[in-house]
Amino acid sequence: MLLEIRKLRKEYRRGDAGFLAVNDVDISVGENDFIFITGRSGSGKSTLLNLIAGLARPSSGKIVFDGRDIGGANEKELAFLRNSQIGYIPQGHGILFNFTVLDNVLLPFYFYSREGDPKKRALSLLEQTGIPHLVGSYPDQLSGGELRRVSIARSLINSPCLLIADEPTGDLDPQTTNDILRMFERISAEGVTIILVTHEVDTVSCGNRHLIMEEGFIREADCFQRYP
Amino acid sequence: MRRLNAFNISLQNLRRRPFRSFCIASFVALLSFVLITGSLLTFSLRKGMSSMSDRLGADLILAPIGYQHSAEGVLLRGEPSAFYLDMEALDKISGVKGFSRTSPQLFIATMDSSHCSFPVQLIGYEPNTDFVIAPWLLGEVPGILAFGEVIVGSQIDATAGDKLMFFSSEYRVVARLEKTGMGFDTSVFFNMETARAALKEYFYYTGEDVRDVERAASIITADIDEGLDPVAFTREIHDALRLSGVDVIRPQDFIGELSRNLNLLMSVIFTLTAILWLLAVGVLTVLFTVILNERKGEFRIYRVLGATVGWIARFVLLEAALVSLFGALAGVFAFCLLILPFRALIDLGMILPYIQPRAGTAALLIAAGFFMSFLVGPLASLYSVLRIGPVSAASVWDGE
Ligand SMILES: Nc1ncnc2c1ncn2[C@@H]1O[C@H](COP(=O)(O)OP(=O)(O)OP(=O)(O)O)[C@@H](O)[C@H]1O
Ligand SMILES: [Mg+2]
Numbered sequence: 001m002l003l004e005i006r007k008l009r010k011e012y013r014r015g016d017a018g019f020l021a022v023n024d025v026d027i028s029v030g031e032n033d034f035i036f037i038t039g040r041s042g043s044g045k046s047t048l049l050n051l052i053a054g055l056a057r058p059s060s061g062k063i064v065f066d067g068r069d070i071g072g073a074n075e076k077e078l079a080f081l082r083n084s085q086i087g088y089i090p091q092g093h094g095i096l097f098n099f100t101v102l103d104n105v106l107l108p109f110y111f112y113s114r115e116g117d118p119k120k121r122a123l124s125l126l127e128q129t130g131i132p133h134l135v136g137s138y139p140d141q142l143s144g145g146e147l148r149r150v151s152i153a154r155s156l157i158n159s160p161c162l163l164i165a166d167e168p169t170g171d172l173d174p175q176t177t178n179d180i181l182r183m184f185e186r187i188s189a190e191g192v193t194i195i196l197v198t199h200e201v202d203t204v205s206c207g208n209r210h211l212i213m214e215e216g217f218i219r220e221a222d223c224f225q226r227y228p
Numbered sequence: 229m230r231r232l233n234a235f236n237i238s239l240q241n242l243r244r245r246p247f248r249s250f251c252i253a254s255f256v257a258l259l260s261f262v263l264i265t266g267s268l269l270t271f272s273l274r275k276g277m278s279s280m281s282d283r284l285g286a287d288l289i290l291a292p293i294g295y296q297h298s299a300e301g302v303l304l305r306g307e308p309s310a311f312y313l314d315m316e317a318l319d320k321i322s323g324v325k326g327f328s329r330t331s332p333q334l335f336i337a338t339m340d341s342s343h344c345s346f347p348v349q350l351i352g353y354e355p356n357t358d359f360v361i362a363p364w365l366l367g368e369v370p371g372i373l374a375f376g377e378v379i380v381g382s383q384i385d386a387t388a389g390d391k392l393m394f395f396s397s398e399y400r401v402v403a404r405l406e407k408t409g410m411g412f413d414t415s416v417f418f419n420m421e422t423a424r425a426a427l428k429e430y431f432y433y434t435g436e437d438v439r440d441v442e443r444a445a446s447i448i449t450a451d452i453d454e455g456l457d458p459v460a461f462t463r464e465i466h467d468a469l470r471l472s473g474v475d476v477i478r479p480q481d482f483i484g485e486l487s488r489n490l491n492l493l494m495s496v497i498f499t500l501t502a503i504l505w506l507l508a509v510g511v512l513t514v515l516f517t518v519i520l521n522e523r524k525g526e527f528r529i530y531r532v533l534g535a536t537v538g539w540i541a542r543f544v545l546l547e548a549a550l551v552s553l554f555g556a557l558a559g560v561f562a563f564c565l566l567i568l569p570f571r572a573l574i575d576l577g578m579i580l581p582y583i584q585p586r587a588g589t590a591a592l593l594i595a596a597g598f599f600m601s602f603l604v605g606p607l608a609s610l611y612s613v614l615r616i617g618p619v620s621a622a623s624v625w626d627g628e
Contacts, residue, residue, distance in 0.1 A: 076536050079534050082534040083535075088533075098240055098526075099240060111534050138244075154533070
C-alpha cells in the first residue's frame with residue numbers, strides 16, 4: 001500500500017461549536033490506483049487532500065505514506081515530502097503569476113538542492129500537457145485550461161509517486177475536461193498513483209476506483225461506474 | 229543556467245511588481261538622502277562650532293568702541309575691517325589689574341588682491357605674547373614667523389613658497405591653513421613686526437594720519453586672573469574703559485549664542501530625521517502587512533510546492549531587503565549627484581561656521597546613513613514575516 005488512512009478526523013471550529021470536516025475516514029490506496037473522489041461542495045474533499053499532503057494536521061487518526069506515519073513528521077519533513085514525492089494540483093490552479101510558465105514548472109525542483117538541469121524535463125512535460133508554445137509566457141496571458149495544464153506539468157517535475165488533483169477540471173468546457181482526463185490516464189499508465197477530486201460525477205470516465213464523500217464521511221461508490 | 233534560488237525568486241517578485249517596488253524604493257531613497265545630508269550637515273556644523281570656540285580662546289576681547297561688530301565680523305566671517313585702539317586707550321588697558329595675559333592683534337583690510345576674488349583680511353599677532361592664534365597656528369607651521377613671512381587662510385590661492393604682494397611689499401608664504409570655517413579662511417597672518425611695516429604702507433595708501441604705528445593695535449585679546457568672576461570683572465572694566473573708547477567683548481557671549489542656536493538647529497535636524505526614520509519603518513510595516521494579505525494565496529502555493537514556512541519568510545525578508553537596498557543606494561546616488569558637486573557652493577553660502585568632513589569621515593557618514601535606511605526594509609517586514617506561518621498554513625483553498 002502506498003497510502004493508508006485510518007480513522008482520520010479533522011475538526012474545525014465554526015462559531016463556538018466544532019464540526020468534523022473529515023470524519024473517520026479509512027482509505028487504502030495501492031500503487032497504480034487511480035481514484036476519483038466525488039462529493040458535494042463542502043463535503044470535506046479539499047480538507048482530506050490537505051491532510052494527505054501534510055498541509056493541515058489531522059485532529060486524530062493516522063496517515064501512513066509509503067510505510068511512514070506522517071502524523072509524526074515535522075513541518076520540514078512534510079514540506080520535503082510534498083516537494084519530492086507528492087504532486088499536488090491545488091483547487092483553482094495554484095499558479096504563481098510573477099513567474100513564467102517555465103519557471104512555474106521549474107520552481108519545485110529548485111526548492112531543494114538537486115543535481116542536473118530540470119529544463120529538459122520541464123519542456124517535455126509542457127509538451128505532454130500540450131502547451132509547449134507557452135513556455136515563456138506569463139500566467140496572466142493564459143486561459144483557465146492552460147493554467148491547469150501548467151499546474152499539472154509542475155506537479156510532475158520531481159517525478160512524484162502520488163499525484164493529488166483538487167478539481168482539476170472545474171469550470172472547464174467538456175472538450176478540455178476530456179483532454180485533461182486523458183492526460184491523467186496517461187500519467188496513471190506511467191505508474192503514478194492518482195487521487196482526483198471532483199464534484200461533477202459525470203467526469204468519472206476513467207480510473208479504477210470511485211469514492212464518495214458526504215459531510216466528512218467517505219465510502220466506496222456502490223457500483224463503480226464510468227460515465228462515457 | 230539560472231537557478232531559481234531565494235535571491236532570484238525575490239528579485240523576480242520585485243520585478244513583476246514594478247510600481248510597488250519603485251514606490252517603496254523611492255521612499256527608502258528619500259530617507260537615505262535625508263539621513264546622509266542631515267548627518268553631514270550636522271557633523272559639519274558641529275565641527276565648525278568646535279573649531280571656532282577653540283580658536284577664539286580668549287576670555288575677553290578689547291576693541292575700539294563701536295567696532296564690536298567689526299571685530300566679530302573679522303573673526304567669524306572674515307569681513308575685512310581696519311580699526312585701531314587709541315594710544316590713550318592702550319595706556320589705560322595696560323594699567324588694568326586682573327588680566328593674566330594680554331596680546332594685541334592688528335587688522336589691515338586689503339580691498340583688492342590678485343590672488344583672490346574676495347577682499348583679504350591681514351591679521352598681525354605678537355608671537356611673544358599671543359595665546360589665541362599660535363596654539364592652532366603652530367600645529368601648521370614649523371616655528372615662529374620671521375619678518376616678511378605670512379601664513380594664509382585656506383581660501384587664499386597660494387601655497388608655501390609663493391610670494392604675495394600687499395600694497396608695495398612682497399611676502400613669502402610659509403604655510404596654508406586648513407579650513408577653519410570662520411573668518412580666518414580668508415585671512416593672512418604675519419607677526420606684529422611685519423604687520424606694522426604693512427600698516428605703514430596701508431596708511432600711506434589710504435592717506436590716513438600716520439599714527440604711532442609702533443604701538444598700534446586693533447584688538448587686545450586678554451585672559452583674566454583665575455578666581456575673578458568673569459561677568460562681574462567684565463562689567464567692571466567695561467565701565468572703567470568706556471570713557472577711553474574701549475569696548476569689552478566676551479567671545480563666550482557670541483559663541484554661546486551661536487552655539488545655542490546651532491545646537492537647537494542640530495536637535496531639530498536630528499529629531500526630524502529620527503521621526504522620519506520611525507515613520508518610514510511604521511509606514512512600510514503597514515504596507516508590508518497589507519501586501520501580505522494580498523499575497524496569502526501566493527504563499528500557500530509556495531507551501532504546496534514544498535517550501536517550508538521558513539523559506540517563504542526568507543523570500544519576504546529578502547524581498548524587503550533587496551528593495552530597501554536599491555532604495556538606499558539610490559539615495560546615496562542622489563546625494564552624490566545633487567549635493568557633492570555643490571559642496572564648494574554650500575561652503576560659501578554658509579554664514580555659519582561650517583567645516584565639511586574629510587573624505588574618510590564623509591564616507592563613514594554616508595555609509596551609516598545608507599545602512600540605517602537600508603535597515604528600514606527588513607525591520608518593517610519583520611512583523612509580516614512573523615505572520616507568514618499562520619497565513620500560509622490556512623488550509624482552505626479560496627481559489628484564485
Ligand atoms: N481552515 C478552516 N477553518 C474552518 N473551517 C474550514 C476550514 N477549512 C475547511 N473548512 C470547512 O470544512 C468544510 C469542508 O471544506 P472543504 O474545503 O474540504 O470542502 P470541499 O469538499 O473541498 O468543497 P468544494 O467542492 O467547494 O471545494 C467546509 O464546510 C469548510 O467551510
Ligand atoms: Mg475543495
